Amino acid sequence: MKRFLMLCVILLVQFSVLQSHAAEKPPNIILILTDDQGWSQMSQVADPRVPEAVSVYLETPNMVRLAKSGMQFTSGYSPAPLCTPTRRSILCGSATARCGSEFKSDWVPADHMTIPKALKMANPKYRCAHFGKWGEQMISTPEECGYDVSDGMTGNVTGGMPNSLGVKGGHDDGPPHFIDNKDPKRTRTVTDRAIDFMQTQNSAEHPFYVQVSYYAQHLSVVCTQEMLEKYQNKGTPDRGYPPAWAAMMEDLDNGVGRLLDTIKELKIDDNTYVFFTADNGGRGTVPGGDQSRLETNHPLTGAKHSLYEGGIRVPFLATGPEIPADTVCHTPVVGYDFLPTFYQLAGGENAERKLTQDVDGTSLYPLFKNADQPLAARKNNALYFHRPNRSFSALRQGDYKLMLFWKPDGSVRSHELYDLSHNPTESGRDLSESNPAKAEEMQATLLSFLESVDAEKPTDFKAKRKPKQQKARQN
Template identity: 45%
Template structure:
């Protein structure tokens, strides 16, 4: 203890004092010791980290210029360029089996925000179940603020919950409101959005969103408070918008076998540039040592440009490889191309350039953020996700303690409704109109080319039973929703 020398000297000094002074000094010393090791329960122990979550739109697993799986060269694009996302991957950890909760955007976004499967949340039922003041579980910002009330949260960009629920009603301090795809288009589509492209210096509002995100980061850093920033980009959802210079660059580049559209490539490159500005600002602000940056897509890329109607067909039926090859399918379907997406994290304690083979999914993000912020890694009742902080801290090795380890998916669509279960390396897809099931071994057949259901009927039956049991427990209406007497109205695909 400074000013008192050794312990023996300190004891002699106490003995030489009168009793009243001795008692006062002992009480003071005890107060210093207790004060240094304990704080009132209502005060945060230390400033928790900042968390930045970048959610891209319709970006496939193979839509990066670096591979999402270093053991699978085809998992990198043969045409697109994403130097800044590649930089994020090199600085942190990439997940070879990172999954979106759904094959389309709205159920994915809802799932991430509350840490639940889209099956549990429902589709048509969601607006009523999750209305303000209802019984909905806490959202990401509400959980973080319960851990440390100093957190400030912003949601910028696309919200698209298809419900009367805006970000401020679930704990965000700043947002763009109830935004959807149209809010990100600076140009009104006059022709076919799959064939046309539009030139602008702020494509899909990438520049505007990036500037506002940086301003939010600067403000919270200046105030010395932790922040959660969710930057939900409108890109790369069509319509296709890009800068003239970017379009010129890709128009001159040799086309790839899977990827060749210069306007879409330009839009992706412009998005990547905005992401690079976020990474740069984290460095400029000096907050890299206590900031985590997550990136994932809301679903896979569209299987072809323009898309096809027979998207559930076997890949052998098409003359050209799908854009998500070696994965099968794309947006709108529950094959791997529709749900396996770019998924990576960088931040303190994460080994640079590491790769994790353990499956993770969007509904794992909320409990992961909670643990990073100092909360419990154990999920609350009614959640489906589990924290994967152990994977981040141990070079991709460790447990993810979810209530249920299997992943459950459902495609809410009256035209081709189907559900899926992923259990380890086994995947079963159940088609509701025909009752047909397909079984795949994802370890040896990433492209889902060989249906094993007739070779291993026992496994197929067991997985189908688990899938139906989960649906029966959490959304039993789905079991009867696709009968002839009860056909849900088919909505136009987005």
């Protein structure tokens, strides 16, 4: 009897050690980044408080599955209203006012903190991969930024976008460029490579980070014949989408589903985080669409290239072992928050000391525990957006948003103030005259930040000068 009891004690201790070891195992992290996907371009309502923010024509069951299994951020933002600046910002955890607001920038990501570098600093065992679209005119290669495996210096053409679209080469001329194949927008290939990487690292017992940057929904419009026929038979689209474009979205959704299925098959769902977002809001025009009623970001104002909500508010989802299922968070978050979030999830400590001052993001981890709280660590409770080449900047601070407009000489032309808790669509109710003190306070905060990071000015683009070189600054 004593031997039996002793054996039970030994087994219990061993089991406890194994449990402790499992708990200490660094988590796997997957970031899914889509292209040109608007806030309401899912069959999941983007915000329960805005019931019209959903498409009844599009079918994205796997994005819905992802949202239901974790947390949906109703005020999730891309760092910029266009491609490469967002990708550079996510990579380095820096606001685009700091790391470059346009495709071309003197900012060299390899010289700064990056997601792979941060993860390996937290735990050297991490293996990191990037598959899909890297970005147009990015200076550094993925490997120079710390990735172990990648598809290289890829861009829109890699994803099947011809150099010219439409009859006369304009992006919005002519019919949709439909090409029937089994790998539309390289979605299958990109997903295959990500799955192979996940399987390899899991077999080797390495924690992994993989960023899957899909080429869809960027132009041109490409889908499978099977999916095209499905949407052609669905009737009239609800937002002026062409059936081929809707089909491309569901082909993309199938890629997301394969990634989620692989996590289950590998039995790593208890130690894997998945994040999902887009590089900017939906396009204002889509080849082959009904432009008279095209609303890719309905009901938001604006579209890609704009700093109104339609250009930067995007799908933003997260699921993982410490994230409660089917929860909604209204706290504003942004793509440059991923780097410090991943660093903390990987076990990184003392982020304020170990991450450089160039990291403007804030870890989202506290929101996983309490979705209703503001992020206390976010300085000034502020999200910054800057696009001087289009003569505007923006600041989101709590429920308020300031739009600032520039004169060509770099001085302030005007500003607009919105309370997004009551007016998420920015539908004409400018509060800058009725609440001038709030508008001036937010403008001062925005201008102070832009000056502190030596942000580009409208005059830099008018004179065709490159922005000043930013240097990495260590604490």
